[in-house]
Amino acid sequence: MSGGETNRVSSRQSPIRSSRFFQKCPCKSLLRGQSRDGSQLLPQGAPMSSTTLSNTAVGQSSAARWVALAVLFLTLAMSFFDLTCANIALPSIRKGLGLSEAASSWVLAGYALAYALSLVPGGRLGDRYGHKWMFLLGTLLYVLTGIGVSLASDERHLVVFRLLHGVAGGLMIPSIAALIQVMFHGAERARAFGFYAFVVAFAALFGPIIGGWIIETVGMENGWRWALAYGLSLGVLAILLGVPTLPGKSSTAEGLGRFDLLGSILMSLAVVGFFVPLIQISNGQVAWWASISAIAAVLLLIVFIFWEGRLERNNAFPLLPLSLFKETTFSFGLASAFLTFASFTGSIYIAFAVIWQSGRGEGALAAALVILPFSLGSSIGPLVGDRLAHMLKRWVIPASLLMLSCGYLVSYLILRADPHVSPAVLIVPLSIAGFGSGVFFSLNMASTLLTVAGRNAGSAVGMLVTVQRIGAALGSAIVILLISQPGPGGPQDFGPETMLRTGTSSVLLCALLAGAALVISVIEVLGTRGRARLQS
Template sequence: MPDPRRWKALAVCLVAGFMTLLDVSIVNVALPSIREGLHTPVSDLQWVLSGYALAFGLFLIPAGRLGDARGRRVVFMVGLALFTLASAACGAAQSSLWLVIARLVQGFAGGVVTPQISALIQQMFGGRERGRAFGMFGMVVGISTAVGPLLGGLIIQAAGAQEGWRWVFYVNLPLGIICLLLARRLLPDTPSAAPVRPRDLDPFGVLLLGTGVLALLLPFVQSQQWHGGEKWLLLIVAAALLAGFVKWESRCRPGGTQPVLDLRLFRIRSYWLGCLLILLYFAGFTTIFFISTLYLQSGLHYSALEAGLAITPFAVGSGVAAGIGGRLVNRFGRPLVVVGLSMVTVGLAATALAVHLVPGRGAGWAMAAPLLVAGLGSGLVITPNQTLTLSEVPVPMAGSAGGTLQTGQRVGSAVGIAAVGSVFFAQVGRDGWATAFDRGLIVSLAFVIAALLVALADVATAHRDRKRGTGPEGPFTHPASTPPEGDQR
C-alpha cells in the first residue's frame, strides 16, 4: 500500500530542494552587496558563485549512490543539516576567504541533498502519481532558478545594501531546521539499504569521476578569471579521466564492487536522451538570468530589486506551466517537451527583438511579455523531461540516476555561462551593454535550439518504432523499470 504520508514527505523534499537550488541563483544580485560589505576582490566574488556550483556538481552522483546503498532518509538529513550550518557560516563570514570556504561546504551539502529527492519520489510514488510528484519537483527546479534574483533583491532591499547579503544566507536557517524535524518523522526508510563497507561504494570509481568532473567544470566556471588558453588543456585531462571511469565501471561485476554509476542506465533511450537534452537546455536556460541581471544592473543601472522584478515573468510562467506539464506528461510524452522548447525559442527571440525596439531603461518592461512566453515554455520542458528521463529507471538505482541527471544540469550551466559570458564580455567594451546582451542571448538561443533538435529526434525515432511495431528494450527486469501508467512515449 502507498505510504499515506507520502505527500507530506514530498513537501519536505521540495522545500529542501528549493533551498539548495535557490542558492545557485540568488547570490547573483547579492554580489554588489558582498563586495561592499566585505571589500571582496573580483576573483573571490567569482568563487562565491562558481565554488558553490562546482562543489554542488561534484558530489551529485556519489551522493546518489550513497543514498541508494546506505539509506536516502539518513543521507538526506545529514546533507540538509550540513547545508543549514554552512548557510549560517556564510551569513556570519568576516572575510572573503571565510565566505568562499563556507560556500564550498554549502555546495557540497546541496549536492548531497538533491539526488535523494528524485530517488525518494521514485520510491514513494508510482503510475500517474509519480508524474504529478515529478511535476512538482520540476516546478521547484524551474522556479528556484528563476525567482532567485527577485528574492535576493527583496531581501537586500529590506535589510540594506551593507549587510543585506547576510540575510540571503540566514533565510535558510529556519527552513532547514523545520525540514530536519519533519524529515525525521515523515521520510521513509530505503528498503534495500544495508550497512556498507567503504569499498562497497566504489571509492576508486568515485575518485575517477570526481576528478574528471572537476577537470571538466573548472575551466568553464573560471573562464573569465583564468586568463590564457592553457586552462582548456584540462578538458583533455577530463576526457582521459572520464574514459578511465567508464572502463573501470564496466569491469564491476554483480557480487563484487558495486559501481557508483551503473552504465546500463545509458542503454535506456529515454534516460540518455533526457540527460543530453537537459544538459543542452540548462546551458541556454540558466544563462538568461546571468546576462539579464548583468545588463539590467550594470548596463541600465537597475537596483537589485528592479532587476529581479524584470525577470519575474519568466519565473511566474515557469511555475504555472510546470504544474500543467506534470499532469500532461503521461498523456503526451516527449512531444510536450518539443512544444515547450519551441515556446522558449520564440520567447527568447522576441526578448532580443524587444531590447532593440525599446532601448534604455524601458527595456525591462519590454522584456516582460517575451520572458513570460519563454517561462511558460520552460515549465513544459524541465518537469516533463524529469519524469520521462527517470520513468524507466529501477528504484534501487534512482539516487545515482537522479544524481547523473542533475550533474548534466550543472555541467550544462557551467558550459553555457562560460560560452555566453565570453561573447557577452567581449561585446561590452566594444559595442555597449545592449549589443552584448543581444549577442549573449543569441548564444543562449543556440543551446535551446540544440535541445529542441534532440527532442525532435526522439519523437521521430519513437514514431518510426511504432510504425514498425517495435520499441526500446531496457536492460533491466525490475518491476519498477516499467514506465508510468499512460506513458505515450
C-alpha cells in the same frame, strides 16, 4: 481502499497517463512507477533498490507522513531560495567584496558544480546508511556553510564556503526524494511529488523577489549577506522537526554491493578538469593551463569508462552502467537536458541582473521583477504539460524547446534594439520562454527514462540530475565569461554600455543553447519514427 478504487484515484491524479502520446509508447508504465520490463522505477534524484518498496511508511500513520513531508519541503524551499537569490545577489556581492571575475564564476558555477558532483554519492550513501540521517546531516552542513557564506570577509573565504555549500546541498537533496519514495505509495506518492514540483516552482518564483527586496532595503554593499541568510532558518526548523517525524527505517543497502568509490573519484576529477579552467577566469581570459587540464580530464574520462565497463561485465554495481547509453532516448534526453539547463538555470537570471543593475543602473528588486514573467511561465508549464502531450504527441518536447528558444531570441532582439526598453515589452517573450522551460522540465524525465530497465533506474535518475546540474554550471560560467569581456575603452572598461552589450549577448547565448537542444530533440523524434517504420 480497494485495488479498483486505488486505480481510479491514480487515473484522476495523473491525466497525463491517458494521453495518446504516452499510450503510443511504454511511458505509460513508467508513470505508474515501472519500466518496460515491469520492474520498479524511481523518482527524481533518488538512487534506490527495490527494497524501498517494502519499507513504505513503516510504523507511520497517514497524518504523520504528511507532517514529515512538510518537514522535507522546508529544506527543499531553503535550497532553492538560496540558489535563486545567489543569482540576483551577484552584483551586490561584487560591490561588497570587490570580487574578481574568477571569484564571481566560482560563487555561482563552482557551487553548481560541487552540488552536481555530490548528488550520486549522496544518494548512494543514503541508500547504505539511511536517508533520514543523510537528510539531517546534509541539512545541518548546508545551514553551517550558509552561515559561513554570509559572514565571509573576502573572496577566498566566500568561494570556499560556497563550494562546501554545494557539496552539502548534493548530500541533502537526493534524500528528500528518497524519503518520499519510502513514506508514500500509489496515488499518495504521485500527489507528494506534485507538491515537490510546486515547492520548487514557488521558491524559484519568489526567491529572486525576496532577495532583491532585501538587497534594496539593506543596501548594495551588505544586502547580499542577508539575502543569502534569510532562508537558513527553514533548515534549522527542519532539523528540529525532522528527528522525531522522519522515518528511521529508510536504508536500502541490501543487494546494492560495494560503493563504487574509484568510479566516483574518477568521474569527479574528470568533470573538475573540464570545468575549473572555465570557472577560473581572469580579465575575460581562460588560464594558460586550461589545455593541460582538459587533456587530463579526457584521460581520466577514458579510465572511468573502462573501469565502469569492467564492473558491469563482472556483474558488480558501477556508479554509471554504460549500457544505459545504448538507448537513444536516454542519450538524446541527457543531451537536450544538458543544453536546456545551461540556458535557463541561472544563466538567464544572471544576464538580466547584469543588464538591469550594472547596465541600466536599476536596483536588484527591479532586476528580479523583470524576469518574473519567465518564472511565472515556468510554474504554469508543468500544469499543462500533459494536455500538450495529448495534442502534440511525440513533438511535445521539441515544441517546448521551440517556445523557449524563440522567447529568448525575441527578448534578445528587443534588448539589442533598445537596451532601455520598458520591462512591459518583455513580458510576452519571457512568459513564452518560461512556459516552454516548464513544459520541458515536466516531461523530459519521463522521456529520458522511457527505455531504462528498473534495475538501472537509480543510476539513470542520478545521472540525469547530475547532467542537469553540470549544464547549469556550464551556462553560468559562460555567461560570467561573456560579462567579463571589457569594452573598447581598454581592460578596465566595464561601464554601463559595456555591461548592456555583454548582458544582451548573454541572452543570445541562452537562445543558441536552447536552439541546440531543439535540434537534438527533433533528431531524436525523427529517428524514433524512422525506427518504428522499419520495425513495422
